[in-house]
């Protein structure tokens with residue numbers, strides 16, 4: 001019997017094989033797990049997106065935590081505290097999920113604190129009245145859910161699994177905001193006016209949460225090929241508008257867009273133009289609360305140094321005892 005000696009696989013051939021396995025897994029809707037080979041650009045995209053998502057969760061605690069001490073009843077206070085605490089938990093799941101890609105939480109927080117990574121621009125708007133807590137829950141958490149439900153099927157396993165639990169909690173957030181606005185809308189004329197004013201201020205920034213229009217979105221096409229993203233920015237924005245219009249009717253509140261109307265041929269609501277100049281300005285750091293949010297975040301990090309130190313000391317002691 002004769003054997004034919006095979007030439008050793010070259011590094012390039014191995015690379016091709018791993019790349020083909022990755023493409024096949026993505027095509028088959030299988031999950032990519034932390035120890036699997038993945039293209040560098042896929043890893044970098046996920047780190048950027050998951051970090052931005054995690055940062056948004058913890059910065060997003062600020063505008064609403066602002067109202068915990070002024071909630072109008074014990075029931076409302078308990079609900080709001082639970083919601084703000086959930087957001088801290090979402091940050092934790094997402095930083096942990098991002099760590100599976102080989103970055104540390106310290107590194108990500110450092111990038112946030114030095115302005116090298118972003119958080120969602122929506123959190124640079126102020127919460128001026130109690131009704132804003134309702135509008136944020138209904139619209140901001142509602143937009144977040146619309147964006148995030150498809151992420152439960154994202155190709156990266158740890159991100160997809162984190163999103164399942166996050167989405168369940170986000171729907172509680174959306175419902176509490178809706179119920180709060182409904183109570184105000186059915187209350188006194190002053191309460192109704194306060195609810196309407198909050199919706200007037202939060203509607204357009206919520207539509208901007210879906211990101212720039214599809215033809216201007218630089219990361220979208222590649223993310224869709226990798227199945228990190230499943231729907232385009234404009235598709236998700238449309239879905240959100242179509243969900244909100246009937247809900248606003250039940251609330252007895254008006255969405256601040258004179259061009260909003262049902263389009264029978266598209267079977268969707270048409271809506272007016274979005275002021276992308278405002279979006280760009282907020283992204284550039286010129287939103288109403290950008291500086292305040294970052295100052296508060298950096299201060300919270302510094303003031304929490306002793307907690308992290310205590311955690312490390314406890315872990316070291318625990319490790320020694322176990323050894």
Ligand SMILES: [Fe+2]
Pocket residue numbers: 057086087090166170
């Ligand atoms: Fe959240």
Ligand SMILES: [Fe+2]
Pocket residue numbers: 087141144169170173
């Ligand atoms: Fe939320």
